[in-house]
Amino acid sequence: MKSAVHKPIISVVLPVYNGMAYLKESVESVLNQQGIEFEFLICDDCSSDNSYNYLKSLDDRRIKLSRNEKNKGLFPTLNRLISEASTELIHLWAQDDIMLPVCLKETVSFHTEFPEVNFSFSRLQVIDAAGKITKVPIVFPNKTLSPEEHAIISILYGSISGNIANVCVVKSACEAVGLFNAELKYVGDFDMWYKLSKEKGIGCNGKVLVHVRGHEGQLSRNLKASLYRMEENYEVYQNFLGLINKEHRKYYRRALNWKIYPQYFNQLIYILRQKQYDLAKTYAQGLKVYGNLGRLMVRWIIIRFLKILGLEKWFYRVMFLNRVDHDSSK
Known part of the structure; x- marks a missing residue:
């Protein structure tokens, strides 16, 4: 059987x-x-x-x-x-x-x-x-x-x-x-x-x-992992932007510029504080694909200051989220 x-x-x-x-x-x-x-x-x-x-x-x-x-x-x-x-x-x-x-x-x-x-x-x-x-x-x-x-x-x-x-x-x-x-x-x-x-x-x-x-x-917890992730994420973000309605795309590009990309600059600061200077140099070179380093630093400072004041979420709503809602209601 x-x-x-x-x-x-x-x-x-x-x-x-x-x-x-x-x-x-x-x-x-x-x-x-x-x-x-x-x-x-x-x-x-x-x-x-x-x-x-x-x-x-x-x-x-x-x-x-x-x-x-x-x-x-x-x-x-x-x-x-x-x-x-x-x-x-x-x-x-x-x-x-x-x-x-x-x-x-x-x-x-x-x-x-x-x-x-x-x-x-x-x-x-x-x-x-x-x-x-x-x-x-x-x-x-x-x-x-x-x-x-x-x-x-x-x-x-x-x-x-x-x-x-x-x-x-x-x-x-x-x-x-x-x-x-x-x-x-x-x-x-x-x-x-x-x-x-x-x-x-x-x-x-x-x-x-x-x-x-x-x-x-875990593999994702080492400092070098942040370098690869930063370098690899750029194209993926651009691809996702392409799936968004053209009328709203500019606001989500702004969201990346103000909400996401400054986080990568923050990681650069952290690497420097860990005295990993060679890695920081490589990281800074890769970070340039996200924009001018001086501009990224200014945005990072502004966001940190707003966070201290408890105004970070308000700023994001004013900068892009409320604008998307406004355009959608037209």
């Missing part, structure tokens, strides 16, 4: 690199998903700790384990895993984080409700290294955002999902836009969300489905 065939309806893809500190907890949270058939694709990116040995010890029919021949980085490894997945829905995952038991079931339910979206994200709850909750998010009913709405949020606040571990993508849509840009080291996800939302809205799952861990060992 043949055993029953379990056909997955969603894939989980996990790139691993020296993640042993939290890897076991992360993997077990996926294997403990309730009420759904899934496959779990894991690729070790040439870890030098015990991560790969641990992964090889796992005995579960749902796991498909592979290893890169040489270290390739996050986004090339994600591309490999997406290409090897057998389902249309693919939940991205991270080695530090924890899936709540109904995460995959709720994710599939969301995409059944909104089949038109190319990707969705859920709410996430932030935990510290010890697993203690540090930030509780606001939940809301499931909904979608138009390409322009997504672009506006991305310009004002950055990557809408805040992470990759709370994101589900549609495989055919990812392949149609060329997967993640492997040349980008830090903002390949931000760039991908732009590409997936150029023509279709995005899905906002209002439920908390994952716990995302913040800790000192």
